[in-house]
Amino acid sequence: MKKLFNSFIALILPASIVLAQEISEPLHRLTTVPISQVTIDDPFWSPKLEVWQQVTLQDCFSKFDRDGAFTNFDRVRLGETGDHGGPPWYDGLIYEMIRASADFLAAHPDPELEKQVDGYIDRIAAAANRSPDGYIETWTELMAPNHRWGLNGGDDLWQHDLYNAGALIDAGVHWYRATGRTDLLRVAVGMADDLCEKMGPPPKVNQVPGHPLGEEALVNLYLLFREQPQLKAQMRGRVDEEDYLKLAEFWIDDRGNHRGRSLNWGSYAQDDLPVFEQQEMEGHAVRDGLLCAGLAAAGNVTGRADYLTTAQRLWDNMVQCKMYVTGGLGALPNIEGFGADYYLPNQTAYCEICAAAAGGFFDRNMNLTFADARYADALERELFNGALVGVSLKGDRYFYDNPLEVDGEHERWSWNPCPCCPPMFLKLMSGLPGYIYAQEPGAVYVNQFISSHATLTINNTHVNLRQTTRYPWDGRIKLSVEPGQAADFTIYIRWPGWCARAPRLTVNGRAVENPEAIHGYARLQRTWRTGDVVELSLPMTAQCFQANPKVESDLGRVAIRRGPLVYCLEAVDNGGHVRNLSIPRRGKFQVLWRPDLLGGVDIIKGQAVSLEQPSDGSNAALNLPSSKTIVRKNVRFTAVPYYAQDNRQPGEMEVWVAEYDD
Ligand SMILES: [Zn+2]
Numbered sequence: 267m268k269k270l271f272n273s274f275i276a277l278i279l280p281a282s283i284v285l286a287q288e289i290s291e292p293l294h295r296l297t298t299v300p301i302s303q304v305t306i307d308d309p310f311w312s313p314k315l316e317v318w319q320q321v322t323l324q325d326c327f328s329k330f331d332r333d334g335a336f337t338n339f340d341r342v343r344l345g346e347t348g349d350h351g352g353p354p355w356y357d358g359l360i361y362e363m364i365r366a367s368a369d370f371l372a373a374h375p376d377p378e379l380e381k382q383v384d385g386y387i388d389r390i391a392a393a394a395n396r397s398p399d400g401y402i403e404t405w406t407e408l409m410a411p412n413h414r415w416g417l418n419g420g421d422d423l424w425q426h427d428l429y430n431a432g433a434l435i436d437a438g439v440h441w442y443r444a445t446g447r448t449d450l451l452r453v454a455v456g457m458a459d460d461l462c463e464k465m466g467p468p469p470k471v472n473q474v475p476g477h478p479l480g481e482e483a484l485v486n487l488y489l490l491f492r493e494q495p496q497l498k499a500q501m502r503g504r505v506d507e508e509d510y511l512k513l514a515e516f517w518i519d520d521r522g523n524h525r526g527r528s529l530n531w532g533s534y535a536q537d538d539l540p541v542f543e544q545q546e547m548e549g550h551a552v553r554d555g556l557l558c559a560g561l562a563a564a565g566n567v568t569g570r571a572d573y574l575t576t577a578q579r580l581w582d583n584m585v586q587c588k589m590y591v592t593g594g595l596g597a598l599p600n601i602e603g604f605g606a607d608y609y610l611p612n613q614t615a616y617c618e619i620c621a622a623a624a625g626g627f628f629d630r631n632m633n634l635t636f637a638d639a640r641y642a643d644a645l646e647r648e649l650f651n652g653a654l655v656g657v658s659l660k661g662d663r664y665f666y667d668n669p670l671e672v673d674g675e676h677e678r679w680s681w682n683p684c685p686c687c688p689p690m691f692l693k694l695m696s697g698l699p700g701y702i703y704a705q706e707p708g709a710v711y712v713n714q715f716i717s718s719h720a721t722l723t724i725n726n727t728h729v730n731l732r733q734t735t736r737y738p739w740d741g742r743i744k745l746s747v748e749p750g751q752a753a754d755f756t757i758y759i760r761w762p763g764w765c766a767r768a769p770r771l772t773v774n775g776r777a778v779e780n781p782e783a784i785h786g787y788a789r790l791q792r793t794w795r796t797g798d799v800v801e802l803s804l805p806m807t808a809q810c811f812q813a814n815p816k817v818e819s820d821l822g823r824v825a826i827r828r829g830p831l832v833y834c835l836e837a838v839d840n841g842g843h844v845r846n847l848s849i850p851r852r853g854k855f856q857v858l859w860r861p862d863l864l865g866g867v868d869i870i871k872g873q874a875v876s877l878e879q880p881s882d883g884s885n886a887a888l889n890l891p892s893s894k895t896i897v898r899k900n901v902r903f904t905a906v907p908y909y910a911q912d913n914r915q916p917g918e919m920e921v922w923v924a925e926y927d928d
Pocket residue numbers: 618619620621666685686687688690
C-alpha cells in the first residue's frame with residue numbers, strides 16, 4: 267500500500283497548532299527516570315550496548331591517547347608550550363568520552379573502566395591545578411595562551427574554549443552522578459565560576475560560545491546543586507547555582523548581539539540574529555542542534571515563554587523542513603549544515619552523526635519540557651536510524667557524513683583527524699536507559715519500547731515496571747505493573763507517529779477501546795495492582811512511502827520503512843548494483859528474519875525491475891530519454907535496515923529508490 271507521508275515525520279501537527287495556548291497553561295513538565303533506576307535487558311539493544319561499552323569506548327580512548335589527547339594535559343601540567351596533539355576541541359571530545367563512560371557505568375558497573383577513567387581525571391585535574399583561576403584548555407594554553415575564551419584577538423569559533431568548558435561541566439556532572447566522586451566536578455566548577463565571573467552583561471565580557479553545548483551543561487550544573495546543596499561544601503569556592511543558570515541564559519540571549527565583541531560568526535554559528543528572531547534552523551547543524559537542546563533545557567527550568575516558543579518554532583522547522591527520512595540533519599557539506607527548507611539532496615547529503623545526536627538531545631529535552639510524544643518519536647528516529655548508523659556492528663569503525671545514496675566510495679573509517687562523531691554517538695547511546703521512561707507527579711510515561719525493568723516511586727508507592735518486547739522486529743510490547751500496594755496513578759504510553767493504523771491496546775487481556783489520547787500518548791488511569799499487564803500491539807507492516815513533493819530529489823522515488831526502521835538497498839544483496847533498480851509503487855513485501863545476518867535483522871524482499879546494459883540481446887529493450895538502449899529485467903530486491911549498512915563489502919547503497927507504477 268502506498269502512503270503519502272511527509273518526508274520526515276509521519277505525524278506532524280499543522281504549524282497552526284504551535285502550542286502558543288499551551289504555554290499559557292500549566293505545562294506537563296516531565297522528569298527523567300535516572301539511568302541507575304532502569305535496567306535494559308533487550309534483544310536488540312543489550313548486545314549493542316555491550317559492544318559500545320566493551321569495544322567502542324576502549325577503541326576510541328586508545329586512539330585519542332595515540333593522538334596525544336591525554337599528553338596535552340600532562341604538558342600543560344609541566345608548563346610546556348606548543349605541539350598540541352589534535353585539533354583545539356580534543357579536550358571536549360575527551361570530556362564527552364568521560365560523560366559516556368559515566369553513563370555506561372551507571373547502568374553496568376565496571377571497576378576496570380572506572381579505574382581507567384579515574385586515571386584520566388587525575389591527569390586533567392593535575393593540569394587544572396596548575397592554573398590559579400581554574401582555567402583548563404590545553405590547545406589555548408599550549409598554542410595561544412593570550413587568547414583564553416577566544417578573547418584578545420583569538421576566535422572561539424576555532425578555539426572551542428567554551429565548547430570544551432561546556433563538555434567538562436557536563437562530564438563532571440555525569441561522573442559525579444554515576445560514581446559519587448567529585449574530583450572532576452571540582453575542576454568543572456572551577457571553570458564555571460571563572461566563566462561566571464568574566465562573562466555576562468556589561469561590565470562583564472560579551473562572549474558567547476563559538477560552538478554551543480555549554481548552555482545545557484550549565485543548566486544541568488544548576489540543577490545538580492539545587493537538588494544537592496550539600497555538595498557545595500565539597501567545592502573549592504562559594505557555589506551559587508543561580509550564577510550558572512544566569513550565564514546559560516546570557517549565552518542564549520546574547521547570541522546575535524555583537525556589541526563589544528569584534529567577531530560576528532554569522533548564520534554559520536547562529537550568530538546573525540538574536541535567537542528569538544531566528545525563524546529556521548540555520549548554519550552548522552551540530553552547533554544549532556546543541557544550541558536548541560540548551561534552549562529547551564533552559565526553557566524547561568525557567569519557564570520563559572520566549573525560550574519555549576522559539577524552541578518549538580525551530581524544532582518544527584527542523585523536523586518538517588530540514589530532516590531526512592533517516593533523521594539525518596545537514597544537507598550542505600561545505601558548512602556541515604542546514605540548507606534551505608526542503609533542500610535534501612541524497613548523494614551529497616552531509617548528515618553528520620554529531621548532528622543526529624544533537625537533534626536527539628534536542629528531541630529529548632523537548633519531550634521533557636512539553637510531554638508530547640512527537641518529540642519521543644523523533645528521538646526514536648535518531649536512535650534507530652540517523653545516529654545508530656554511526657558505528658559499525660563490531661564497534662570499531664565509524665561514519666562521519668551519511669549520504670542517502672552512495673556509489674561505492676563511502677566507507678566507514680577506523681579513525682579520522684576530526685573524530686568528533688564517535689564521542690557524540692557514545693554520549694547519546696550511553697544515555698539510552700534514561701530515555702525509556704519519564705515521570706510527572708502521579709504518572710509515568712513510556713517513551714521508548716525497549717525490554718527493561720524500572721523502579722519508580724509514584725504517589726509515594728514503590729512501583730516496578732517490566733517491559734518485554736522484541737521491538738523493532740515485533741510490534742508487541744508487554745508492560746507488567748507491580749506496585750508495592752494497590753495504587754491510583756496514570757500510565758501514558760506513546761502511540762508512535764509512524765503507525766499507519768491504530769495500535770491494539772489491552773489491560774489484563776481486555777481491549778481498551780478508544781483509549782483517551784493526549785499529546786500522542788494513550789492515557790491509562792486506574793487503580794493498578796500487582797499482576798496487572800498492559801499490552802500494546804503496533805502494526806509492523808513494511809511500507810513504501812513518498813517524500814513531501816517539495817523535496818525535489820525524492821520525486822519519483824520511494825523509501826521503505828517498517829516500524830521505526832528505515833531500510834536501504836545495498837549492492838552486496840542485489841547483484842552488485844542498486845541504483846539501477848526500480849520498485850513497484852504497490853508492491854507486496856516479504857519480511858524475513860535472518861538471525862545470521864548483520865547481528866540478526868529482518869530483511870525485506872520484493873519485486874523490482876533492473877535496468878541494465880544488454881548482454882545477449884534476448885530481452886525486450888526500453889528507450890530511455892538518453893536514447894541509450896537498456897534491458898529491463900524482473901528481479902527480486904533485498905533491503906536491510908539502514909543502520910546496518912556498510913558492515914560487509916562496500917558498494918552502492920540507496921534509501922530513496924526509483925518507483926514505477928505497476
Ligand atoms: Zn561529528
